[in-house]
Amino acid sequence: MQSTALASTHIALGARMVDFAGWSMPVQYRPILDEARTVRGKAGLFDLGHMGRVKVHGRQAEAFLQRLQTNDVAAIPPGRIRYAMILDDQGLTQDDILVYRNPRNDGFFVVINAGNTARDLGIMREVAKGFDVVVEDCTASLGMIAIQGPLSQQITQRICAGDLASLKYYGWMDTTVCGVPMTLSRTGYTGEDGFEVYVPDGKEKSVWDAFMAAGAADGLTAIGLGARDTLRHEAGMPLYGHEIDETTNPLEAGLDWAVKFNHDFVGKQALEKVLAAGGTGRKLVGLTSESKRCPRQGYPVQKDGAKVGHVCSGSISPTLDTNIATAYVRGDCSAPGTRLEFVVRDKAEPCVVVPTPFYKRAR
Amino acid sequence: MRPNDRKYLKSHEWCKIENGIATIGITDYAVSHLSDLVFLDLPNKGASVTTGESFGEIESVKAVSSLYSPVSGEVVDANKELPDNLELLAQDPFGKAWMIKVKLTAESQDLLAAAAYDAHCQAEGG
Numbered sequence: 001m002q003s004t005a006l007a008s009t010h011i012a013l014g015a016r017m018v019d020f021a022g023w024s025m026p027v028q029y030r031p032i033l034d035e036a037r038t039v040r041g042k043a044g045l046f047d048l049g050h051m052g053r054v055k056v057h058g059r060q061a062e063a064f065l066q067r068l069q070t071n072d073v074a075a076i077p078p079g080r081i082r083y084a085m086i087l088d089d090q091g092l093t094q095d096d097i098l099v100y101r102n103p104r105n106d107g108f109f110v111v112i113n114a115g116n117t118a119r120d121l122g123i124m125r126e127v128a129k130g131f132d133v134v135v136e137d138c139t140a141s142l143g144m145i146a147i148q149g150p151l152s153q154q155i156t157q158r159i160c161a162g163d164l165a166s167l168k169y170y171g172w173m174d175t176t177v178c179g180v181p182m183t184l185s186r187t188g189y190t191g192e193d194g195f196e197v198y199v200p201d202g203k204e205k206s207v208w209d210a211f212m213a214a215g216a217a218d219g220l221t222a223i224g225l226g227a228r229d230t231l232r233h234e235a236g237m238p239l240y241g242h243e244i245d246e247t248t249n250p251l252e253a254g255l256d257w258a259v260k261f262n263h264d265f266v267g268k269q270a271l272e273k274v275l276a277a278g279g280t281g282r283k284l285v286g287l288t289s290e291s292k293r294c295p296r297q298g299y300p301v302q303k304d305g306a307k308v309g310h311v312c313s314g315s316i317s318p319t320l321d322t323n324i325a326t327a328y329v330r331g332d333c334s335a336p337g338t339r340l341e342f343v344v345r346d347k348a349e350p351c352v353v354v355p356t357p358f359y360k361r362a363r
Numbered sequence: 364m365r366p367n368d369r370k371y372l373k374s375h376e377w378c379k380i381e382n383g384i385a386t387i388g389i390t391d392y393a394v395s396h397l398s399d400l401v402f403l404d405l406p407n408k409g410a411s412v413t414t415g416e417s418f419g420e421i422e423s424v425k426a427v428s429s430l431y432s433p434v435s436g437e438v439v440d441a442n443k444e445l446p447d448n449l450e451l452l453a454q455d456p457f458g459k460a461w462m463i464k465v466k467l468t469a470e471s472q473d474l475l476a477a478a479a480y481d482a483h484c485q486a487e488g489g
Contacts, residue, residue: 032399032424226425292402296427316401316424345420
């Protein structure tokens with residue numbers, strides 16, 4: 001199993017470590033619901049060293065990325081970031097990614113899921129054969145730390161040389177944090193304001209400690225992957241292996257906003273066929289349930305006793321104080337307000353289709 | 364060492380047998396690894412349970428786990444307080460947080476003594 005440079009830091013903080021996509025990662029330091037509330041109310045610090053990080057440069061870097069993924073890279077200004085997907089030629093989702101255009105416009109940076117890193121690199125190297133481009137796996141040479149929550153800016157500004165107030169959501173910059181040169185983006189996976197920093201190897205511990213010291217008085221604490229999953233779920237952000245995987249396409253997942261048909265990406269023709277056919281007949285929806293039981297991944301979803309879909313993610317929502325879930329359901333059952341049931345141990349529990357995201361922060 | 368007046372399954376249930384009645388619960392190890400408990404489903408009085416099969420479910424924020432029966436027999440009592448007071452599981456897993464009492468007809472061949480169960484937990488990682 002792989003571990004990040006911060007593994008011993010987590011253990012010293014009392015974390016419970018689990019195997020996540022081949023990495024030993026902290027799932028929680030404290031009760032998950034408490035950690036989630038800390039991020040909504042104050043700020044939390046996350047080790048994301050397991051995420052895959054890839055630099056893409058060379059004369060045809062942009063053309064390569066246009067072929068590789070669904071969003072329109074040509075429209076990304078320097079220092080800005082876009083969400084996108086890598087598809088196969090059937091239009092099925094191989095990964096969801098973030099594409100960063102370097103602030104100095106001299107290349108790109110791509111962040112990919114830990115569980116898909118090996119496959120993504122394989123796809124990238126295959127697609128790269130047709131282009132003058134260098135695909136450089138930096139997962140081992142860069143650490144990744146996130147601070148998320150409403151107090152993120154005031155905490156980070158104490159140790160960051162760059163002007164954070166001027167950095168837009170999904171923007172990034174070269175700066176220094178506690179004197180260490182690094183890149184910093186205004187991104188995250190919690191539905192809160194916050195930043196992610198890409199830390200030169202060997203500096204992870206000093207940067208982590210600097211954040212902790214800067215935020216101690218504001219209640220900043222370490223947050224594990226358990227709360228991160230709950231937070232992203234509340235915020236309506238998909239997780240690979242749940243809402244999206246190699247059996248789903250981005251249109252039925254409601255991610256059409258990240259697919260731009262003005263360029264020739266892998267899977268485009270398959271998606272155009274889906275569009276021409278009027279969709280796949282199913283849609284990803286949000287559900288809430290007041291039941292004592294929580295809907296969980298894989299549970300059947302029914303309408304009046306007949307199966308119409310299945311649950312992708314389910315969780316207790318500490319912010320909304322109810323059960324929330326995402327599910328693929330038949331198109332005619334996808335309108336908000338539709339009353340459905342989820343099935344737990346042969347028992348049908350009531351739930352209702354609601355708009356997503358379940359939670360949206362006040363801006 | 365955990366209490367040696369009872370026996371344990373590797374799946375982290377305990378059972379204490381007195382006068383043909385098995386009292387069943389889950390261990391401190393199970394409770395600490397489940398964490399953030401939110402729901403407990405226990406069988407009613409009169410239900411039958413079978414060695415090695417599920418007699419209920421326990422749900423945490425992140426997952427649902429089956430509870431496996433160390434014995435076969437008929438449920439003669441269930442801890443009605445427990446589902447509404449899940450904190451008892453962390454406070455007193457071997458006492459107040461008992462789950463069911465079973466009039467037993469058979470017990471599992473896989474039951475471990477306390478020392479062997481302790482060793483099993485250590486091997487699982489603490």
